Amino acid sequence: MGGVRKLAGSFVVPGPCGVTVRDRLKHLTPRDEEVLRAVGAHQGARASRDLKARCADGLEHGADTWAARKRELTAQSSSRIAGAITKASHDQWALARRCQAAHIQSLETGIRMLRHRLSLPVGEPGTKRAAGGYRSRGEWFRKSRRLTMLDARHAAVVAEWQAGRVRVVRGGRCLLNTRHHLAEAGLTEDRWRERWEAERWFIAADGESGKRFGNETIRVTPDGEVSIRLPAPLAHLANAQHGRYTLTATVAFAHWGVEWADRITANRAVAYRIHLDTGRGRWYLTASWQRPAVRTVPLEAACARGVIGVDTNADHFAAYRLDRHGNPIRDPRRFGFDLSGTAGHRDAQIRHALTQLIHWAVRVGVAAIGIEDLDFTTEKTREKQGRRKRFRQLISGIPTGKLKARLVSMASEQGLSIVAVDPAYTSRWGAQHWQKPLTTPRRTMSRHDAAGIAIGRRALGHPVRDGVSPARTELRAWGRTAPPPHDRSDRAGHRTAQAGSGARGREGTRPPATDRPPGGPSPSGTRTREPSAPNTVRDAPGTQQWVQDSLTHTG
Incomplete structure (x- = not known):
């Protein structure tokens, strides 16, 4: 660190x-x-x-x-x-x-x-x-x-x-x-x-x-x-x-x-x-x-039903829903807006995007929205960014103060709490630990979508870089078995079906995937294939042998 x-x-x-x-x-x-x-x-x-x-x-x-x-x-x-x-x-x-x-x-x-x-x-x-x-x-x-x-x-x-x-x-x-x-x-x-x-x-x-x-x-x-x-x-x-x-x-x-x-x-x-x-x-x-000052809801109570992490960008909000354990649920959502034109047009675009975000949060049943506590005061200086004029114009065009004020005001009317998180490393760590594992043929994950997950986990109090693989975390939320590592080593341990902490029988052995116990004969009593030869055989001290089998050959 x-x-x-x-x-x-x-x-x-x-x-x-x-x-x-x-x-x-x-x-x-x-x-x-x-x-x-x-x-x-x-x-x-x-x-x-x-x-x-x-x-x-x-x-x-x-x-x-x-x-x-x-x-x-x-x-x-x-x-x-x-x-x-x-x-x-x-x-x-x-x-x-x-x-x-x-x-x-x-x-x-x-x-x-x-x-x-x-x-x-x-x-x-x-x-x-x-x-x-x-x-x-x-x-x-x-x-x-x-x-x-x-x-x-x-x-x-x-x-x-x-x-x-x-x-x-x-x-x-x-x-x-x-x-x-x-x-x-x-x-x-x-x-x-x-x-x-x-x-x-x-x-x-x-x-x-x-x-x-x-x-x-x-x-x-x-x-x-x-x-x-x-x-x-x-x-x-x-x-x-x-x-x-x-x-x-x-x-x-x-x-x-x-x-x-x-x-x-x-x-x-x-x-x-x-x-x-x-x-x-x-x-x-x-x-x-x-209005009289209202005491804010405790952070634990606000995130009890999960949270929606929102990454603020120059032309859209990248949002991802997470449960209270920090697991991403389903697919990311994006709410676009256009900050060109007059001040009235920009203000209307921000209101429309925030309205869509809040309505989605109400539909899915969460009680909190996590967003970065952005402040570009020191980031948009001419001396720091040098010739990056387009980048300075980009971050200067994001109305962070007006956006936060409108989001807090509009969310409070729907009974939603706004959780502000530190914006440090959310995009970098989100892309590093969440973008690739969650990308599938039917789901396209951008760097901003992964940053939404990082923001949501930080709002929930979970570390962005979890000790459990992000792929296993998401598959656990869907009730599926974690995949093996990309190589053939046993560094990741045996494959297990992840169960929730409250599931009964979670400490027991995994049930067989076929109609016979592992190693037992087939229902017909005959073998369906010949055993393959070991890939590596090495003599160990004494009479024991350390054998590493290859994948089953179906030829």
């Missing part, structure tokens, strides 16, 4: 702690859209100024500065809207801070790799564990200049981190850069401006327990009627009492509608957000609420 890193233990992933549902606001009148645009623009401008103030505070931010910002916003809107805006600004600053830390870590990884390769002689071959030197003096010179650039960039980012400065763009930096490439994006300046303004609007409100229908700012009744508490400067636009505006559109949450109705009937907190999809010209209402 020299050189093999220590594997992390498997664990049951905690279930989701929140729910989010969305419905379209249909049949809005021009007046409704005018009011929504006015509210979004008014509160979006306040949110931009508050985020600027929060970023200016940096590490000096505290409860006093937060309260001062909220008091200033309250005079321009309301206390609840001010609280939602300041909380959103604080969350966005914290997210930018985490991204800054991840960027520093990525720069440090690249700098270490560059320094290592630059310290080696030109042309030094690499190994599986570490990269070698650069192939030419020209490449060595270019990489030395890149090291200088990364050092300067790292020093600047560290200085910003220590000072508490972050760089945040309300509306998204990607959309901001699209302004300089309108032709490539297929947008006009007016269409881009519309998207930019819509992304910077702010029409959201946090829920409040004890208030009517769980939210005082954006209120949705059990009948689906939506009303908004307008800010003080826009109170003249109200069409209902107490400065509220009631939309003509109604909502009906098809998914989780019963739970949502139970919450608002009991006046429990529900947060709402209204946004405009400029590409489709549609308005949507998103509702979200928190």
